[in-house]
Amino acid sequence: MLNFDWLSGVSPETAKMIFFGLYILIGLLVLSLPNEYIWVGIKKEDRHWYNNLKIWSVTVLSILATVYYQF
Amino acid sequence: MLAGIDYFIVIAYIVGMLLLGLYFKKFVNSSEDYFLGGRSLPFWAIGMSIVVSDIGALDFVGVSGQAYRYGISVGNFDWVGSVPAMLLAAFIFIPYFWRGGMYTIPEYLGRRYNKSVRTIASATWILFFALDLGVLFWASAVLLNVLMGWPIWISIMSTAGVVGLYTYFGGITAVIMTDVVQMVIMFIGGFALVYLSLDAVGGWENMVAKIGTMGPEYQSHFDIIQPVGTKSPFPWTGILFGLTFVMSNAYMIGNQSIVQRCLTAKNEWHAKASMVFGSALKMFIPILVLFPGLMAVVVHPDLADGDQALPMMIKTILPPGLVGLMFAAFFAGLMSSVDSLLNSTATLFTKDIYEPFIKNDADDKHYLKVGQITTLVLLVIGVATAPISSDFPGIYVAIQTFMSYFQGPIFSILLLGIFWKRTTQWGGLSALVIGIGFAVFLNVFKADYFTIEDPFLYISWWSFVLGFIVNITVSLLTKKHSDAELEGLVFSSKIITKNKS
Numbered sequence: 001m002l003n004f005d006w007l008s009g010v011s012p013e014t015a016k017m018i019f020f021g022l023y024i025l026i027g028l029l030v031l032s033l034p035n036e037y038i039w040v041g042i043k044k045e046d047r048h049w050y051n052n053l054k055i056w057s058v059t060v061l062s063i064l065a066t067v068y069y070q071f
Numbered sequence: 072m073l074a075g076i077d078y079f080i081v082i083a084y085i086v087g088m089l090l091l092g093l094y095f096k097k098f099v100n101s102s103e104d105y106f107l108g109g110r111s112l113p114f115w116a117i118g119m120s121i122v123v124s125d126i127g128a129l130d131f132v133g134v135s136g137q138a139y140r141y142g143i144s145v146g147n148f149d150w151v152g153s154v155p156a157m158l159l160a161a162f163i164f165i166p167y168f169w170r171g172g173m174y175t176i177p178e179y180l181g182r183r184y185n186k187s188v189r190t191i192a193s194a195t196w197i198l199f200f201a202l203d204l205g206v207l208f209w210a211s212a213v214l215l216n217v218l219m220g221w222p223i224w225i226s227i228m229s230t231a232g233v234v235g236l237y238t239y240f241g242g243i244t245a246v247i248m249t250d251v252v253q254m255v256i257m258f259i260g261g262f263a264l265v266y267l268s269l270d271a272v273g274g275w276e277n278m279v280a281k282i283g284t285m286g287p288e289y290q291s292h293f294d295i296i297q298p299v300g301t302k303s304p305f306p307w308t309g310i311l312f313g314l315t316f317v318m319s320n321a322y323m324i325g326n327q328s329i330v331q332r333c334l335t336a337k338n339e340w341h342a343k344a345s346m347v348f349g350s351a352l353k354m355f356i357p358i359l360v361l362f363p364g365l366m367a368v369v370v371h372p373d374l375a376d377g378d379q380a381l382p383m384m385i386k387t388i389l390p391p392g393l394v395g396l397m398f399a400a401f402f403a404g405l406m407s408s409v410d411s412l413l414n415s416t417a418t419l420f421t422k423d424i425y426e427p428f429i430k431n432d433a434d435d436k437h438y439l440k441v442g443q444i445t446t447l448v449l450l451v452i453g454v455a456t457a458p459i460s461s462d463f464p465g466i467y468v469a470i471q472t473f474m475s476y477f478q479g480p481i482f483s484i485l486l487l488g489i490f491w492k493r494t495t496q497w498g499g500l501s502a503l504v505i506g507i508g509f510a511v512f513l514n515v516f517k518a519d520y521f522t523i524e525d526p527f528l529y530i531s532w533w534s535f536v537l538g539f540i541v542n543i544t545v546s547l548l549t550k551k552h553s554d555a556e557l558e559g560l561v562f563s564s565k566i567i568t569k570n571k572s
Contacts, residue, residue, distance in 0.1 A: 002513075002533060003522050004308035008299040015296050015307040019151060022315070026155050033162060040166075041340030053340075056347045057158055063354060064154050071143055071295040 016068060023065045030057045077395025078219065084256065084399040085233055088249050088406065092237020095245040102438040105242035106174050106418045108335035112247060117332045117341070118348030120250035120407075122356065123257060124328060125153075127207070127408040131360050131401060135384075136377035138364030141303040142292030145364075146357035147310045154350045156319035161346035163562065164324045165333045167489065169342040171559055173334065174422045176327050176485075183488040183560045184499035186427065191503055192481060193423035196327055199474050200416040204409065204449060205456030206470065211405040212457065214398070227457050234406050235450040238413045239443055243335055246410040253403035254352075260393070260400030261359030267388045268366040281369045289368065304525040313528025317535040321478035325485050328415040409453075417445040475527050476514060479535030480506025487542050489562050498546030506538030 031054055038053045049055060099105050137145045173179055177196070181189025208227050215226035237245045272278040282289050291297065296307045323329055323346070336342035360381075367380035370387065374380060385397050421442045430437070483506060484499045513520060513530045521529060 002520050002529060003526075004299055004306070004312070004529070007308050010299070012294065012296040012298055012307065015311075018311065019296070019307075022151075022155065022311075026158060030158060030162065037162075038343075039340065041338030041342075051340075051344075053161070053343055053347050056344070056351070057161075060154055060158075060347065060351050060354065064150055067146075067150060067354070068295060071293060 019068055020065060023061050023068075027058050027061045030054055030061075076392045077398065080392070080395030081219065081399050081402065084402065085229070088252065089233045089237060091252060092233075092241050092245040092249045092410075095237070095241035095248060098244055099240065099242050099439070101435050102421070102442060103435075104244070105439050105442050106331070106414075106422070108242070108244040108247065110335060111337045112244065112335045112341070113337065114341040114344035114348055116247050116251050117336060117345035118352060119254040120247040120332050121329055121345065121349040122352045123250045123254040123403070123407045124332075124411040125353075126257070126356055126360065127404040131404060132378050132381050134357075134360040135364035135367070135381035136379075138361040139367050139374065139377035139380040141297075141305060142289070143295050143357075143361065143365065144291075144297045144303065144305045144310075146295060146361050147305060147314065149353050149356040151310065152314045152319045153323065153353045155315060156323040157346045157350035157353070159320060160323045160330075160333075161343045161350075164485070164489065165330070165342050165346060166339055167560070167562075168330060169334055169336065169339055174331070175419055176325055176330055177419065177423045179560070180484065180488065180499070181423070181427075183557075184484065184494075185496035188484070188496070188499050188503060189423055189427075191500075193419045195477055195507075197416055197419050197424070199470060199477070200328075200412045200419075201449060201452055202456070202470050204412050204416075204453030206460045207405055207409050207412070208453045208457035209460035211402065211409070214401060214405065223458075227454055230406070230409065231450050231454050234409045234413070235446070238410045239446050239450075242442070243331065243414050243418075246407075246414050247332060247335065249410065250407045253407045256396065256403050257400040258355070258359065260397040263393050264384065264389060264397060265358060265362050265366075267393075268363055268370070268384055271388055272366050272369045278366060278369055282365070285368070285372065292365070292368070302524055304523055304528065306523060309523070309526075309528030309532075313530075313532040317482055317531045318475060318478050318528065321482035321485075321531075321535075325478070325481045327419055328411040331415055331418060413446050413449055413453075416449055417442045420445045472514070472527055475531055476510035476534065477507060479510060479531040479533070480538035483535050483538030483542055487539065487546075488560070491543075491546075492557055492561050493546055493551055494542060495546040495549045495551055497549040498542040498544075501545045502538040502542035505541050506534045509537045510534035 033054065039047050042051060098109065101109075103109055134145055134148075168176075168179060171179065171182075175193065177189040177193035180192050208230060211230040212223050212226035215221050215229065216223050219226075221229070237249060269275060269278070272281070279293060282292055291301075297303055297305050297310075299306050299308050333342045333345050336345055363384045364377070364380045367374065367384050371380065371383050374383065385394060389397055421438055425441050425445075426438065480503050484494075484502050487494045487502075488499060510530055513526075513533060517526050517530070520526075523529070
């Protein structure tokens, strides 16, 4: 059990889909955060798309998903 | 050994770091300045510092060696093994620590659980960090000895002198700002090596084709997901459960030297952004450290030891000038690790040991002085213990492995501490002690329980699971904390709707 033998029937392709699912889940959780929470510390007039941390996070996750798709 | 322009580059780098670090002395007037940079630093500097502190020269060599032996699956450590954890830290944990004005992770554990949990966690980190210092001093001395021809003791004293001076005077601001320059140098040197190595192997496609024809042991070199039955230390189950769910979170959320940097941010947005920006930079690390190892499979296919892959690539691929830059990058990795350990250990000792147990009513200048003196004492310990490392060649790996055993239990109490109100002080304490004990037990008897080569990912996962179960069980059997005791320490939807900063 400690060696996860019970998951040996899962193919690497399915495992890859599990990782993809994880990235999508994290992306959705980040997107679900209230905008106000993302901007805490930034004045209203200084809030722009380029300092929106949701966009940063989703971009990073998308690049990561692409890497896993490639390999 | 280096000569000419390479020698000049390494010397210029060392002197430049010293001067830059000392420049930040003028910003240190209080213990908050020394340990938290006056909570004034920008996200980009903190993000770069997190990345460069995480990757040391020994990792450069080690990861390239693993890529040589096992292929691209090693990249999981910086991709899935960092990015999700850094996002979790950015949006959930760091805001709590930053708003609470905390200096250390054990400080949070002390407030959430009790003083014993704080002391055990802090003492364990201090012990590991102090042991690590000696090993890193020795590694940097060997590097300088080989490259510059300096005697070992002069090499140790040079590293200790440069890093010690700017860390002693400039505190964490000097540490972070020198890290910024060190990261730039590391990236320039690393990308130069990757670019020239790719050219040497005839491009990516050519390299993949050549490795594909080299025999059965290389057939999965380009598979990032390894099956459960792999003999390598990276089966996907270990990567998912041990690395992604436990070790990476414990490292990014529970490691003092990482989290302390975020606490120096000038406001909450910068604290969160530093982690997200750091996660973006982390994605490039495998390119720098993993690709040279892969390319070495083509250029040097018969290496007896995979750890020779990177040094051999530098020796055969890089022209004069870039060799110096690459070794400056190595040295940058070592210096950033040493300065992080010095400052974080001084913070842990001053805030978690000295202030609660030795003198808790002193003025701020006193704690600033204690932090500086602790830095000096650690320097002396590091220098004195450095030669011991030469007698124990596996000591670095041993220290890292034992640190990994601490990760599962510490993450279990952090996770439950912040997300479950019912967790009690006795639940946390039991989970920490029993979880660490279980991890040590599994390590001692790993040959009896595990089939893969090095089961540290599995050990982290199972010690996390046991810590989690013990914490829940003992908490349900003991008296719960009052709401007043838990205010600001447990996750509530209010944190994401109320602006407190």
